[in-house]
Amino acid sequence: MARQGTRPRRATIFDVAAEANVSRGTVSRMLNGEPYVSDSARDAIEKAIAKVGYVRNMAARNLATQRSKAIALIVHEPHSVFLEDPNIGAILLGTNERLSEADYQLVCLIIGSDRDSARIADYLRGGFVDGAVIVSAREHDPIADAIAHIGLPAVFVGHPESAPDMHYVGIDNRSAARDITRALLATGRKRVGMIAAALDRDSGSERLAGFRDAMGDDFDENLVVDFPLYSRNSGVEGMKTLLERAGDIDGIFAASDAVAAGAMDVLRQSGRSVPGDVGIVGFDDSDWALRCQPQLSTVRQPADLLGREAASMVLELVNGVTPETPGRILPTEIKLRGSA
Amino acid sequence: MARQGTRPRRATIFDVAAEANVSRGTVSRMLNGEPYVSDSARDAIEKAIAKVGYVRNMAARNLATQRSKAIALIVHEPHSVFLEDPNIGAILLGTNERLSEADYQLVCLIIGSDRDSARIADYLRGGFVDGAVIVSAREHDPIADAIAHIGLPAVFVGHPESAPDMHYVGIDNRSAARDITRALLATGRKRVGMIAAALDRDSGSERLAGFRDAMGDDFDENLVVDFPLYSRNSGVEGMKTLLERAGDIDGIFAASDAVAAGAMDVLRQSGRSVPGDVGIVGFDDSDWALRCQPQLSTVRQPADLLGREAASMVLELVNGVTPETPGRILPTEIKLRGSA
DNA sequence: ACACTTTCTGTGAACGTGCACAGAAGGCGA
């Protein structure tokens, strides 16, 4: 109780009321911008607030109103990927922007361990937030189950199959993967493989499915490797494996730009040129894509818009509006650059 | 009020007490792990909790106890840098880890606009958190002033001069900059410049000061450029300017690895080799450093430990313990690789 | 002068918890 000891006592609405010679009801109305407050009362209250240094106690307000005007953004990522994944940051910022417009506070919660999971479930149940946006949940994510159980308004970024009845925003990973693979094939490649990643997430498995779609009869299981993370290192290891398996490979679809970057480095080290000997395409259109030499052909996904849409949707849910559709799919765009 | 309408009503401590045939006082004691609860009562309460599906209402608990067991991490960064800066993520994870150990919830708040600043100040005053860690505050940051005014226990990562009496953890940017510059000079460079950044932050200005220290009489103002952000683009623009000013420049200290990466790309495009024609060193030891060709000589700063220390410190403050020293400086390490 | 609306104000009762206090029940020694 250090805070209580050192500071005298926070001014309450009672203090303001006494100072302004009105009742706390009037002060409350004024604070909440309700009508029916006289000009004279308004003036007196304003002065009183300034004088006693009053600020609302949100805990009390929450208790009385049963809402908090805060929305959680839950990020479930192993450490290394959180640092490398360019989408999460953009989603975060997009969500924050939209919530800010609605005067809601974004509260970002990180799941780094099982212990975090349990504590965060308590936090969500505790009434600290009115809703939640979940980023990068995987199939059968405990936190997703907890949210469903609590009944907290929630929107997923992405669409895990294990939570089919939850609201979501996302992109059509499968179609996009198909299209970018076709673009790669259109450059005349004969032996095309994929470095897949994160098959435990919908984005990962759908990208693989799209690749398969595009390859049709030419699909060769032997030319597909997969790794847990969308990381540069996955690209490095994956490319090494593929080169061992098929030295004549001439096309690579990497599950993300970071993966592609790793793969490209290995190709270079092995003396192969890009796009001369091997064509390579990625996914995300993150800054990895621009930093590659040559720059990467990839799929642009509107990460910031995903965040914005998720925020809009959760605001609707919180306000009792049922969204027209349970999910929203945002368009992606093929970006052709020099790598294929 | 959608939530109230759709869901029946949350179980309270009263419901548990009634179900277990004890008083709410006993339930409360049990919940808080206090002694003096009989085994029979304990059993009955446990069963009752499970039966009615009770969870604590944190808002009410906050109101009664005047604490929240949550700590804010406030990030003040323009969008682009938030995405590029490798340190912030690591600090975030370090802080989360330490707080998690103490069973505190980390709540991450993003300042993206002035509007955010004001709302966050309200949030902090509102009793939602017991303390705060502030990352990348700049001089005369409004949120820093607000925190000081509120009297909320707070720890800065970094040490703005405009907030001298706040607690902080950080590194000795000046000494580290001096040392890495000396390492660069030791490779025999004659015309050495600096691409500085973020001079409105203590880290930025101190790195420049350290560079100046190392250069001594050889310091040439004409070979220093500065930019607002620690970004790759700053490196690109800065390097172009320096090459125009002095085509014979043969050494560069970049204010961060990202800046160095941009500079290196420009050097390559201009036909200069690294480290043959120009030696270059950076700061951070982020993954930028490893992705450069050649890899970057740089200063390793323990970003995750900074987060952990900041968390430990704010926990001390919250618990009424005055830290031994107002600030803590963590050691850095020079990493020599191929770029100089 | 009267009823009637509109504008404004004050009050009691929640919201769900923790804490201090009073007191009950049981064991124990004199």
Place this chain on the structure above:
DNA sequence: TCGCCTTCTGTGCACGTTCACAGAAAGTGT
């Protein structure tokens, strides 16, 4: 039997708001 300690339990109040309601004050039309 009495007093005393230890263990356990129940109750009133505080925390600082919002909300519903009752009612005062002021204006409006007849």
